[in-house]
Amino acid sequence: DIVMTQSPDSLAVSLGERATINCRSSQSIFYSSNNENYLAWYQQKPGQPPKLLISWASTRESGVPDRFSGSGSGTDFTLTISSLQADDVAVYYCQQYYTTPSITFGQGTRLEIK
Amino acid sequence: EVQLVESGGGLVQPGGSLRLSCAVSGFTLSSYWMSWVRQAPGKGLEWVANIRQDGSEKYYADSVKGRFTISRDNAKDPLYLQMNNLRAEDTAVYYCARDRGGTSGWSLYFFDYWGQGTPVTVSS
Numbered sequence: 001d002i003v004m005t006q007s008p009d010s011l012a013v014s015l016g017e018r019a020t021i022n023c024r025s026s027q028s029i030f031y032s033s034n035n036e037n038y039l040a041w042y043q044q045k046p047g048q049p050p051k052l053l054i055s056w057a058s059t060r061e062s063g064v065p066d067r068f069s070g071s072g073s074g075t076d077f078t079l080t081i082s083s084l085q086a087d088d089v090a091v092y093y094c095q096q097y098y099t100t101p102s103i104t105f106g107q108g109t110r111l112e113i114k
Numbered sequence: 115e116v117q118l119v120e121s122g123g124g125l126v127q128p129g130g131s132l133r134l135s136c137a138v139s140g141f142t143l144s145s146y147w148m149s150w151v152r153q154a155p156g157k158g159l160e161w162v163a164n165i166r167q168d169g170s171e172k173y174y175a176d177s178v179k180g181r182f183t184i185s186r187d188n189a190k191d192p193l194y195l196q197m198n199n200l201r202a203e204d205t206a207v208y209y210c211a212r213d214r215g216g217t218s219g220w221s222l223y224f225f226d227y228w229g230q231g232t233p234v235t236v237s238s
Binding site: 051 | 158159160161164173174175176209211214221222223224225226228229230231
């Protein structure tokens with residue numbers, strides 16, 4: 001199985017500042033035939049289910065604020081929140097869907113307000 | 115509004131069985147691949163199983179293969195997860211989730227809507 005490793009495990013950022021979460025896959029999740037990276041990002045607030053934020057490494061879901069952006073290719077990916085809001089406090093997960101059905105998630109990154 | 119509601123969780127002894135259900139509204143269940151994803155207490159997410167729109171294809175995580183069965187009855191609403199021979203390590207919140215593949219015949223294996231989850235505790 002592809003192992004997804006997120007860093008850091010937890011992060012504290014001041015309101016209005018940039019937050020950056022990294023995700024590394026143990027092998028490339030880039031599919032050259034369609035030029036896509038098979039990576040999604042989710043946000044999970046306490047007591048709630050995960051919410052899909054980004055797919056294909058950089059495509060934001062409808063309704064997701066544009067302060068959230070995804071980047072990267074191959075094995076290294078980043079979720080960036082450009083200006084942290086209080087509502088962004090959550091655990092964030094990356095997920096690869098390159099090897100199906102053996103999809104895997106990262107261990108999660110807890111984002112808090114400094 | 116799309117909604118998914120799981121039910122059927124609870125406390126069960128090791129070796130026991132449970133059947134989870136997932137009822138939906140706001141979309142036609144029979145038009146989508148659907149999955150079950152679980153989250154052990156304080157832990158990350160683990161995909162469990164999925165099923166094609168017509169039930170003709172089903173896939174399972176190795177950790178549950180041979181013990182869990184995903185099913186659907188498109189004449190009725192719910193999606194099911196029959197869990198047999200439960201182990202302590204199956205303790206988790208179980209979510210049903212809609213595949214982002216939409217009404218195509220393909221599963222994309224990432225998920226645009228999730229239920230609130232139903233907790234399963236396996237303990238003596």
